[in-house]
Amino acid sequence: MLSGTTRAHDIVSDKPHALLSSDERKQRESFENAPFRRIEAKEYIFCDGDPRTHIFHVEQGVIALSKVLGDGRRQIIDFAYPGDYIGLGLRQDYIFDAQAICLAKVKCIPAATLEQAAASDPNLALKLYKAVSAELATARNLLVCVGQGTAMERIAMFLIGLRDRAAVSGVNDGVFSLVMRRSDIADLLGLTIETVSRTLTKLRGMRVIEIVNATEIHILDENKLEQLAA
Amino acid sequence: MLSGTTRAHDIVSDKPHALLSSDERKQRESFENAPFRRIEAKEYIFCDGDPRTHIFHVEQGVIALSKVLGDGRRQIIDFAYPGDYIGLGLRQDYIFDAQAICLAKVKCIPAATLEQAAASDPNLALKLYKAVSAELATARNLLVCVGQGTAMERIAMFLIGLRDRAAVSGVNDGVFSLVMRRSDIADLLGLTIETVSRTLTKLRGMRVIEIVNATEIHILDENKLEQLAA
DNA sequence: ATTTCGAAATTACAAAATGTTACAATTAAT
């Protein structure tokens, strides 16, 4: 998530339709017929403890995956972007909350369907394996960031991660929009809103970034930012 | 790792030998013939960036998996115990260090062998999928602990995790030995050695735990400890 | 068994980073 993360895409199939066997074609249809669901900003797709009935493929928007402690403290464990799958892992129940941070659209794949298919299709099973491995690498990178970084380092790493993501999707030049709120950034990085705000202000004062309307970031000094990310 | 973590065991096969098909038998033999390796305390099995030639199955001892920043700061991302696999995930290179914290023994499985087998055996592929999913859940639990917990909460959660592990392996009664050093605990929980030491001392002062020779912990008040882990 | 030495752990105190609280200023929504 924070740096150079592989994305979990194309689990169902990345072959052109014409190359599929009839079995594969049937399987793909069952996934492609999966209903879509529109999720409003702040709406939950599912909650920690709900039975894990579906895997969700993000088509649009950003979903915050989080765990909440008894007293309300929240740790965001990942953001899911278009192309990502949510809810993988052979568990009975979901083990985190999934909440849209802006209007989102997801494709719903019944967990049973996917897992039955994987039980007889090693190719699919391996794709699931690879997808979860990518999630694992992301989680561990975030852990290093949160466990060892200062507030400034965490924010710098976070911004670099967003920049890289924006660069991949073609929108270039160190300019990107912060879809998530300060509170989401704080809960991702294990900081308070105030520290996030202070640190962003400090980066602005150092002329490393520019902040437009609190939601659009321009990176002015990439080298300095990468240096600050340690 | 910290609370109720599923263990990644029996990837290669959990069936009695007599039930295996001849293909399965051949495959199992190729794994069972895997050479063992003895790792001295503090010795590295592999390092971040090394080509990922083998998966390792821990037979004995405890292995610290960690990432190290340029300036020496270290985050332990997991401890691998007997029964765990190290190095799963379809990557070219290892993406963390694996260092024995005490004398250890591991079985070495060539990565290519395992992955070729998985490519034609959905059952094996699903086991890999499940094993990595368990690692993911562990990593995310640790992230919540480190991102949101106070020093006391992190230590309390850590001790509870060790207690549960000891309970599973039959050694009962809230007594267990701390194989890892204070510096390992600190690097796991994102604290300093001093804070770990001070917090353990405070728990001793509260009569929640007893510390024998710095390495053996007796839990005196389980309820209080769980309460502190919040 | 005793001594010696080095590594690890503990403790106390000063310093720094982050969290708290409170309120002002924006921005978005009705």
Added chain:
DNA sequence: ATTAATTGTAACATTTTGTAATTTCGAAAT
């Protein structure tokens, strides 16, 4: 336009870290 939600700023409190001195522990050698 008015209200609610989010963000920004600042003073103050707390937690955690850093530093350094001291103690404990364990392995090696006598």
